[in-house]
Amino acid sequence: MNHFIYKNGELHCEAVPVARIAAEIGTPFYLYSHATLSQHFKAFDTPFASIPHLSCFAVKACSNIAILRVFAGLGGGADIVSGGELFRALKAGVDPARIVYSGVGKTREEMAYALKENILQFNVESEQELDALQEVAAGLGVVAPVSFRVNPDVDPKTHAYISTGLAKNKFGIPIETAGEVYARATEMANIKVQGVSCHIGSQLTTVSPFIESLGKLKIFIAKLRDRGIGVTHLDLGGGLGIKYDAESPPLPAEYAEAIKKEIGDLDCTLIFEPGRVIAGNAGILVTRVHYTKAGPSKKFVVVDAGMNDLARPSLYDAYHAIEPVVEGSGGREIADVVGPICETGDFLARDREVPVSAPGDLLAVMSAGAYGFSMASNYNSRPRVAEVMVADDRYRVIRARETYESLIRGEVIPDFLQG
């Protein structure tokens, strides 16, 4: 359920016509619905209300501080993967006691920053990272709360680039050998072992891999407890998928029921790191048609947004529905929707039935709220687009469109090239 709907043939975000925003601020832009963001957060979080838990939004999915503020206001936390994301989460008003820090390559500087801010836990992914964290925590005279990310070797049956829980992936510590790492960590003066964490992949469309992985984690936790290692937190990561096209992922409530049933009386605070399932269908990318052209074998619709603005089609061959902002004759044709970037891989849709368009028409690239703007780049020296949030009948620019000046910020022509 989301709040991008047609009224009298015009796409609206809540009560605001999308075309009005385009006329006032120009294109392209990302557009998020406040009501949808809150509703999706609650749809995920509420089914767990009966058990101790914390929903930490995966900041990398959609990092704008206004978006993070929405979840902070609903009692949510943040799952971060860099010092930059910690900075954003804090600026947005996320309680540090609700921040978990994931990722295979945390630097010592990032560790120190997170320790000073007193975050809830570090999800440590290797022994060397553990040693580094012990060293940094000792240097600061503090104790680092730690959970190890274990790799359960479960196939999430999703795109290879976003599978993370297979033995061959770079993430986590193999579940077979993780016990020894826990034992070592309990001996460390500046490490407090508190949990087990896991994240097996993204855009999962069935619950079974989650349950298979949870089954393995339960056995693992029981073994740790037998050795006298306390486990109070179990972080199940993110990964629940959404409908882009014909997928039929489980509803968050169904996911929650399955987890709660499997969890039994485990006696842990559960942590979740949902990203896509909350933000994905709460945002769209609005773009304007520049030209249409008929090649010898194909039609192309050239729009003003490209792979630098939305990388997912090029990167993962991902599907995003393309809808008209103002419904025209209703006619459709097969075409490629392409951007202005000098790469053949620069497309938003390929061989797709799309609305028949003319120069000046507006198109909505649907389901672009997650891994959309957060993956955008300046490739081809294109200023990054604006981000806008609608709440009921109001809209606000939550990130200004970049300017040419912002493209060269920090660049310097060195003295030996001057004069």
Ligand SMILES: *Cc1c(COP(=O)(O)O)cnc(C)c1O
């Ligand atoms: C990317 C990521 C998430 C979020 O995944 P979604 O599929 O967007 O829910 C959660 N946890 C970790 C560790 C991640 O890397």
